[in-house]
Amino acid sequence: MSETVNPLPEDPEGDESKNPMEQFIFHQRRGLEEFGKAMESLLPPRFKEHTQAAGNEFATGFRVLIDAAIDEIKKASEMEDPDMQRQAEQERQASANLAAEEETDGETGGSSRKIRVELDD
Numbered sequence: 001m002s003e004t005v006n007p008l009p010e011d012p013e014g015d016e017s018k019n020p021m022e023q024f025i026f027h028q029r030r031g032l033e034e035f036g037k038a039m040e041s042l043l044p045p046r047f048k049e050h051t052q053a054a055g056n057e058f059a060t061g062f063r064v065l066i067d068a069a070i071d072e073i074k075k076a077s078e079m080e081d082p083d084m085q086r087q088a089e090q091e092r093q094a095s096a097n098l099a100a101e102e103e104t105d106g107e108t109g110g111s112s113r114k115i116r117v118e119l120d121d
Contacts, residue, residue: 094118 018026040048098116 090118 094116101116
């Protein structure tokens with residue numbers, strides 16, 4: 001069995017041009033990359049394949065759960081209190097009426113303002 005040596009990437013700028021912290025980070029990153037390659041070489045290819053499939057299934061399960069939660073939230077928001085819907089519709093209608101009145105006042109050049117007061121029953 002022949003051993004192949006992975007060539008390490010060389011520091012293109014040289015160690016003397018970097019400060020000690022940058023040198024430390026560079027060497028730590030290289031060490032982690034090599035450690036990852038060493039661990040990967042210990043695992044059989046089928047293990048990697050099944051691990052990836054397991055991760056995909058895990059993510060798909062969460063996706064289904066989140067989609068179901070979104071659907072339930074939509075259903076709940078559609079079934080909100082009818083009194084609240086009626087009140088919101090009245091507020092929208094009142095603001096639309098006010099905007100229409102302001103628009104007609106602006107067209108006629110009138111300087112008077114109408115004030116509409118709605119009393120609750």
